[in-house]
Amino acid sequence: MRTIIHVDMDAFFASVEQLDHPEYRGKPVIVGARPESGRGVVAACSYEARKFGIHSAMPITIAFRRCPEGIYVTPRGARYKEISREIFRVFGDFTDLVEPLSIDEGFLDVTGSLCLFGTGEKIGQLIKERVFEETGLVASVGVAPNKFLAKIASDINKPDGLCVVDPDRVFEFLHPLPIKRLWGVGAKTADKLSSRGVRTIGDLAHLGADGVRAILGPHGLDLYRLAMGEDDREVETGREAKSIGNEVTFSEDTADTERVKRALLALSDKVAGRLRKAGVETLGVSIKLRDEKFSTITRSVTLEKPTALTGVIYHYALALLSETGWHGERRFRLVGVTANKLAEPGGHLSQPELFDTGEADERLVREREGRAAEAVDLIRSKFGVEALKRGSLVPGDPKKVK
Template structure:
């Protein structure tokens, strides 16, 4: 989806349309971070994960709003319903992305490009939102293609064009190559796919670890990963970044009450029970720690989740601490054969 959160806000609230809109933490006080920025805001250099204070400096007249996750989730469900008209092979990636395998074409349209165009048009007609699609023979190339002509783009990269396309691609555009890795590559004189292609697989692994083998293949357009519509859920959790630093145990426990309730509700919804409870703590200086405890048996009990989380918190050195984020995760689920099918939909939200 194109600037998903911001686009939904601009659709639902006409006063935001055509204006630089930032969805995320508000810049007042300590401030939070940008979740999504409208394309009008991006013209000023505002990007996701940027501190809201910095975004405000870049664009003093930007509008800041907090996310409405229930609204985004509802839209995502409707997008998923549109996808399912064309294929049953849908793999959610994140809140606003998914892979679709249209090899088995439910409507017998006969062209992946036509299917992508029809899906884009349905999203626009029915939801008044725009999506960008990438069409190719594998996941990696399709993902990169989807980012080329945003917003409202459609890019096809056919088999005969893949190698040339990958050779000309800057290393920072490779999906899975983060900022740190891209900088490391550039320092070694590796600026494009063509530069990466000069290295042997052993050299790639020596320099970039296990990811090196992946880079070696994808720079050649090789990606045999299947679209997985039913990926197994490994953990369920929730976390919250606070508008101000928490300094007392009473404040922290009150926040854990809310977070544990969210985790509990999700466990019940997906009919999952787990043995391991993990507490995540991020301090005001951005130092982060996690503490875990494994239980004798799998549970989905709110009281146990809450008591365990509070005990883990109390066992840390919280005196004179300033905490900006707390999170709780339940993992180590019961064997898959003993689980029931999740209600409604997968935990991951989705887009296009």
């Protein structure tokens, strides 16, 4: 279970103007084009201006008609960027996993920071306090088990909001909300849905995957997963690839353990090949299993030593599969294997003193497989991925393979 925080500054540009110009405080401030120019839009406006029905992206002429007494200012990009850097510096004090969404908004994965700070709620509170101390500006914060829920949560009690979505009460939080809150629901989709009586996210969830697909087509399944509170996208720092993963959707849902294992092997092989191609190894392996009802299980493990070998990744993928306790009770539609915690290769090989004799033997085995893997990569780079398949990747009875 992850803890994701979404931080969004309140009326950012307008708040910076009110911060730098105390005489603007408590007044309608509209940042954007000059009204006398007759063209252009509102970039941001203060909460006082919103009371006049002004909002961002509105033509500036309409804003001026609604509130001629407002304070109209042109944006000062350099100043906003300067404050943005301070805000993101604060985020960096709580986690390395920060994904900027815009100048005043970002996702933080604080899962690994909980042991230092306590709960997600505590971290959210601390971030708000620190941002205010450093910049004098107010942020709204959402804390949730995934990005989608965190983003909705930060918007719920704006301004100066702090909203925590309890992982055990996701539906209570999500289902009463209007359908437009779902990412990817525009006016058209909303109309289509409301003509069928679907107005809240809960209404959509209650249709079931098939019901949603019947109305919206395959695109509807993504919305259905969001309506079920599911979103497994990672916080992407953008600095480098954090993970390499592959997944496969079966042609029909399957409860066949051999088929699932074969898929895990094929995926492990693909992932290992990509790791070696990228010149990295992984210290973490995770698997993902999505069943016929679209609920998703993920399991991850941290390895003792980094690897880029099919056999090792597959070994852990199988261990994770057995950890789920699944023995063919339900059918899966999709499986995935991901190498996370990518690391530069060779770290463990350059420190042989760390190994006792048993591990040294294991190391030799790994080195041997490493050389075999290199040969495989060489052949593949010349003749394509299909040129070499491990025995059990070939469909059908392995004994019949020529």
